Amino acid sequence: MSEHEPRTTGQQFGRRSWAEPWKIKMVEPLAVTTREQREAALEGAGYNTFLLRSEDVYIDLLTDSGTSAMSDRQWAGMMLGDEAYAGSRNFYALERAVFEHYGYQHLIPTHQGRGAEHLLSRVAIRPGQWVPGNMYFTTTRLHQELAGATFEDVIIDEAHDPADLHPFKGNVDLAKLRALFERVGPENVAYVSLAGTVNMAGGQPVSMANARDVHALAQEHGVKVYLDATRMVENALFIQEREDGYADRSIAEILLEFCSHTDGGWISAKKDSLVNIGGWLAVNDQELFEELRNQVVIFEGLHTYGGLAGRDMEAMAIGTRESVQDEHVRARVGQVRYLGELLSSWDIPMVQPIGGHAIFLDARRFYEHLPQDRFPAQTLAAELYLDSGIRSMERGIVSAGRDAAGEHKRPKLELTRLTIPRRVYTQAHMDVTAEAVKAVWDAREQARGLTMTYEPKYLRFFQARFEPL
Ligand SMILES: *Cc1c(COP(=O)(O)O)cnc(C)c1O
Numbered sequence: 001m002s003e004h005e006p007r008t009t010g011q012q013f014g015r016r017s018w019a020e021p022w023k024i025k026m027v028e029p030l031a032v033t034t035r036e037q038r039e040a041a042l043e044g045a046g047y048n049t050f051l052l053r054s055e056d057v058y059i060d061l062l063t064d065s066g067t068s069a070m071s072d073r074q075w076a077g078m079m080l081g082d083e084a085y086a087g088s089r090n091f092y093a094l095e096r097a098v099f100e101h102y103g104y105q106h107l108i109p110t111h112q113g114r115g116a117e118h119l120l121s122r123v124a125i126r127p128g129q130w131v132p133g134n135m136y137f138t139t140t141r142l143h144q145e146l147a148g149a150t151f152e153d154v155i156i157d158e159a160h161d162p163a164d165l166h167p168f169k170g171n172v173d174l175a176k177l178r179a180l181f182e183r184v185g186p187e188n189v190a191y192v193s194l195a196g197t198v199n200m201a202g203g204q205p206v207s208m209a210n211a212r213d214v215h216a217l218a219q220e221h222g223v224k225v226y227l228d229a230t231r232m233v234e235n236a237l238f239i240q241e242r243e244d245g246y247a248d249r250s251i252a253e254i255l256l257e258f259c260s261h262t263d264g265g266w267i268s269a270k271k272d273s274l275v276n277i278g279g280w281l282a283v284n285d286q287e288l289f290e291e292l293r294n295q296v297v298i299f300e301g302l303h304t305y306g307g308l309a310g311r312d313m314e315a316m317a318i319g320t321r322e323s324v325q326d327e328h329v330r331a332r333v334g335q336v337r338y339l340g341e342l343l344s345s346w347d348i349p350m351v352q353p354i355g356g357h358a359i360f361l362d363a364r365r366f367y368e369h370l371p372q373d374r375f376p377a378q379t380l381a382a383e384l385y386l387d388s389g390i391r392s393m394e395r396g397i398v399s400a401g402r403d404a405a406g407e408h409k410r411p412k413l414e415l416t417r418l419t420i421p422r423r424v425y426t427q428a429h430m431d432v433t434a435e436a437v438k439a440v441w442d443a444r445e446q447a448r449g450l451t452m453t454y455e456p457k458y459l460r461f462f463q464a465r466f467e468p469l
Contacts, residue, residue, distance in 0.1 A: 046465025058389030081311025104282030111307030113268025169204035203355020226263035236357035274319035374449025
């Protein structure tokens, strides 16, 4: 064991030691590069980690979306693909898995999460209505706005403070929700858009009590609650650990109970459900389902495949069942926490509490000498790649873009995200990552920042180019 000793995930869960609850059957070799090779690759990529080729990356922590490793059972399921145009056997397997674990009656498969968001927004929103949500997610809000809605953030204030230790920073502020009902009238609220482990707040969970209260308040006003269940499995673990009365309940039980406080939901299966592509939308209301079924054939595909191959639906059905196993979820969130606790023990600044899927380094406090115009979070992502070939992502001033007057938007949060794919890397990879961040931290005073040399008009963080100062 290395110097990081007493911080193993095993001890954290009150056991003697810990190892990943899987063994490796097939390997994908990683590129081990020299510093010179990384310097050339990073320069070629304009110091933007989105523009690196994945073959030049050693440990890829850009995203946890579609990057999971499938199990041998999922791969076996791929061979059971029933590629019938209509009524594929795999659709019914998926329908059963979703019903058993999320409790929703009627399922519509979609090619990925945003396909589901598109359909729900088209059908459930009348132009001019409001959609309250516990902080926004990029594609979710965009589809709601394209359908003519105004998004209203009703998350608790604590979510906006990276240092606040509230155990359920994803919670809805009931007073804000009630105030919206009173201000615009409940008939002008399309639905409440509730999300589990809120990504933009740092992977922060919603409590069971809050979901119950939100549903009761919405029902009182005749408004439905739809759940972005993309990372709900991870949310369920936080409930098990932190909420009274749930310590002895399984992840599967908690998930099912949570969903019972909503009227339907959707998912990007590229996250919790352990597949590389896929999503679904599921509701309890028969009439709404029929409307959605009318729309899916226009935009995705027939209602029994929704833009997916039969084999993908089979892998998703199996992945859904694997994703709710307690041992799996503990290993997944535990790995994120292991990395976070190691970094915290060296006083490296990050969003707290540690979330479910990623570590968000606080680049503002990391590079206290760099003004935001020198892109501290982008600089940190570049330095991390240079040091060790680890790829992370900027979530700060570059991602925020410009305002109507053409000025940089200056978000309070200037973060560099290390996102952990599921079942892909071992604890040893987490040690290597932690030590790379530490090396960059120790050399922080030498960092000079970056200047932007090319700026695309839309979503600039994807393609912007930089040079070192
Ligand atoms: C990824 C994601 C989506 C969008 O799903 P895609 O599969 O990328 O289209 C929606 N909501 C949340 C919370 C997500 O993380």
